[in-house]
Amino acid sequence: MIELKQVTKQYGQATVLKNITLSIGEPGIYCLLGRNGAGKTTLLKSIAGYQNITSGSIQVDGKTITTSTLDTGVSYIENFAKHFNLPVRKLLRIASEVNPNYDDDFASEMMERFELDGKKKFHHLSLGMKTMVSTIICLASNKEVILLDEPVLGFDAIMRVEFYDMLTESFQKHPRMIIVSTHIIEEIAKTIQKLIIIDKGSIRFFDTLQAVETKAFCISGLQKDVEAATRNLNIIGQDAVGGLVTSYIFDNPPEQTASLEIQPLSLQDFFIQMVGHKGGVKR
Numbered sequence: 001m002i003e004l005k006q007v008t009k010q011y012g013q014a015t016v017l018k019n020i021t022l023s024i025g026e027p028g029i030y031c032l033l034g035r036n037g038a039g040k041t042t043l044l045k046s047i048a049g050y051q052n053i054t055s056g057s058i059q060v061d062g063k064t065i066t067t068s069t070l071d072t073g074v075s076y077i078e079n080f081a082k083h084f085n086l087p088v089r090k091l092l093r094i095a096s097e098v099n100p101n102y103d104d105d106f107a108s109e110m111m112e113r114f115e116l117d118g119k120k121k122f123h124h125l126s127l128g129m130k131t132m133v134s135t136i137i138c139l140a141s142n143k144e145v146i147l148l149d150e151p152v153l154g155f156d157a158i159m160r161v162e163f164y165d166m167l168t169e170s171f172q173k174h175p176r177m178i179i180v181s182t183h184i185i186e187e188i189a190k191t192i193q194k195l196i197i198i199d200k201g202s203i204r205f206f207d208t209l210q211a212v213e214t215k216a217f218c219i220s221g222l223q224k225d226v227e228a229a230t231r232n233l234n235i236i237g238q239d240a241v242g243g244l245v246t247s248y249i250f251d252n253p254p255e256q257t258a259s260l261e262i263q264p265l266s267l268q269d270f271f272i273q274m275v276g277h278k279g280g281v282k283r
């Protein structure tokens with residue numbers, strides 16, 4: 001269980017996490033979405049105990065997390081993760097020695113699948129290969145909480161597909177809480193069960209992907225018809241072009257009529273409606 005209570009993080013004058021209260025209890029693959037600078041890395045690093053928060057509390061399985069917490073039960077990997085410049089095989093061995101639940105079979109299988117050369121020193125790997133090695137180590141650690149910060153950044157399209165498969169396999173083998181932050185939204189949709197949207201340091205959305213699929217719609221038509229159909233609904237955004245209005249809702253959709261066009265929103269469009277402020281991210 002990850003429990004955040006009124007978590008605030010400031011860097012100097014800037015408040016980057018704003019009074020976040022969040023409970024993540026169920027095993028699952030969670031996707032953390034947010035615009036650049038929304039606070040994703042800050043949130044993940046704080047949960048991992050890589051940095052202290054300014055106020056509030058973070059607990060993982062009842063243990064309060066700070067930079068001095070030993071054995072947090074959390075494994076965090078950032079993109080551009082750094083490791084000692086040792087041969088990959090040696091890095092995997094060290095990881096296996098320090099993690100009592102380390103899954104050697106999973107790590108070896110993934111090394112083979114991604115054709116990673118165990119003899120190569122870490123710094124001689126390509127960016128994508130470095131990220132893959134770090135991710136394999138992180139997943140093989142079998143900690144109860146796995147945090148992957150933009151893992152697919154250096155991957156080509158084929159690596160990304162294989163990465164999502166690896167994530168699903170790892171989860172099926174050992175169901176636990178895996179939180180992945182990414183900007184490549186549609187691709188990860190098949191892999192995840194829950195979505196967390198952070199916007200300007202606040203949690204804007206936390207629900208299942210199924211909720212998005214069944215409740216996120218756009219409704220277009222003449223202003224009076226759209227207004228009448230959406231009067232009591234949760235409207236998350238609106239566009240107007242000429243006399244036509246489109247309302248974006250997160251709610252049960254209204255009845256289809258001849259004067260309305262009702263379409264489901266893609267995950268990406270839902271995200272854009274939830275956080276798509278014009279003029280950049282204000283603090």
Ligand SMILES: Nc1ncnc2c1ncn2[C@@H]1O[C@H](COP(=O)(O)OP(=O)(O)OP(=O)(O)O)[C@@H](O)[C@H]1O
Nearest residue numbers: 011012014016034035036037038039040041042043
């Ligand atoms: N060590 C730091 N000192 C000062 N400001 C920081 C520090 N780390 C992050 N920030 C600022 O905090 C804000 C949130 O940064 P963070 O890295 O958490 O965002 P993010 O959502 O991960 O963004 P991105 O998607 O671009 O990686 C940004 O404005 C960033 O400049």
